[in-house]
Amino acid sequence: MSTSVADRAPAGEVVLSLAGVSKRFGAVQALSDVHMDVRAGEVVALVGDNGAGKSTLVKVISGVYEPDGGDITFAGRKVTVGGPSEAQALGIATVFQDLALCDNLDVVANLFLGQEQLAGPFIDEVGMEKEAWRLLKTLSAKIPSVRIPIAALSGGQRQTVAIARSLVGSPQVVMLDEPTAALGVAQTAEVLNLIERLRETGLGVILISHNMADVQAVADRIVVLRLGKNAAEFRVEDASTAELVAAITGASDNVVASRASRRSASTQTETHIESGEQDG
Numbered sequence: 001m002s003t004s005v006a007d008r009a010p011a012g013e014v015v016l017s018l019a020g021v022s023k024r025f026g027a028v029q030a031l032s033d034v035h036m037d038v039r040a041g042e043v044v045a046l047v048g049d050n051g052a053g054k055s056t057l058v059k060v061i062s063g064v065y066e067p068d069g070g071d072i073t074f075a076g077r078k079v080t081v082g083g084p085s086e087a088q089a090l091g092i093a094t095v096f097q098d099l100a101l102c103d104n105l106d107v108v109a110n111l112f113l114g115q116e117q118l119a120g121p122f123i124d125e126v127g128m129e130k131e132a133w134r135l136l137k138t139l140s141a142k143i144p145s146v147r148i149p150i151a152a153l154s155g156g157q158r159q160t161v162a163i164a165r166s167l168v169g170s171p172q173v174v175m176l177d178e179p180t181a182a183l184g185v186a187q188t189a190e191v192l193n194l195i196e197r198l199r200e201t202g203l204g205v206i207l208i209s210h211n212m213a214d215v216q217a218v219a220d221r222i223v224v225l226r227l228g229k230n231a232a233e234f235r236v237e238d239a240s241t242a243e244l245v246a247a248i249t250g251a252s253d254n255v256v257a258s259r260a261s262r263r264s265a266s267t268q269t270e271t272h273i274e275s276g277e278q279d280g
């Protein structure tokens, strides 16, 4: 089976919708009444402080955890996601932080390991290699060979393989959990390009990140969780870093926000001085 754009929902259509999702672990209410929509051809960033509930939400969507309450609607119908393989069969793929790649196996083996059934019943070694190149091409990925072991690849290239792997089986939604956390500047830029490619192919992308620069560079919408609840939602062009930080921390007078506004005030003053707008 190949990833066909024709199978996908038209851009702008809601493909995944969460309503009233809750999850408790003993005394900890990790998620309360969470809602979130993801549209085809859109990158939604899911942000929040440590313990805000991001990982729990990802695990609910990917079928690792069963929610205590709430509805998940995927491609227009209410679904229960019984486990990660069910999520993948539905069309919800997740790239977890650990990437789950086998270092000693090559790129082709890693792309299809354990998901041969998603690639199609009759796919052989040659077919897998062709499909591997096709998936990497979809991402405009820079991998020198599909026959080199993962151990020989850089961090950005590994992330690329993990993202390509998530595309086997034609998902409609891809979730990326902190994809740039362990990467340097150039590799981060590479991964942000991949995310843009995913959006261009019409996928709904959920990006979990602590990095506001990455989020602001690539997301269309930003959903902020705080203490397991929806705290705010922004279109990326409407949110300043200070507003985002305030929504994440729940306070507008925190150290990061006031530092950001001091810096922005001093930049404005400098701009005015440079353009000769100062008084006197």
Ligand SMILES: Nc1ncnc2c1ncn2[C@@H]1O[C@H](COP(=O)(O)OP(=O)(O)OP(=O)(O)O)[C@@H](O)[C@H]1O
Residues within 6 Å of the ligand: 025, 026, 028, 029, 030, 048, 049, 050, 051, 052, 053, 054, 055, 056, 057
């Ligand atoms: N398996 C679990 N058992 C008990 N409590 C849990 C479990 N998983 C998460 N929690 C708790 O649920 C809350 C939300 O945690 P979660 O890991 O979802 O937050 P997060 O936003 O992903 O944080 P981080 O950015 O640190 O990964 C936290 O209070 C956490 O301690």
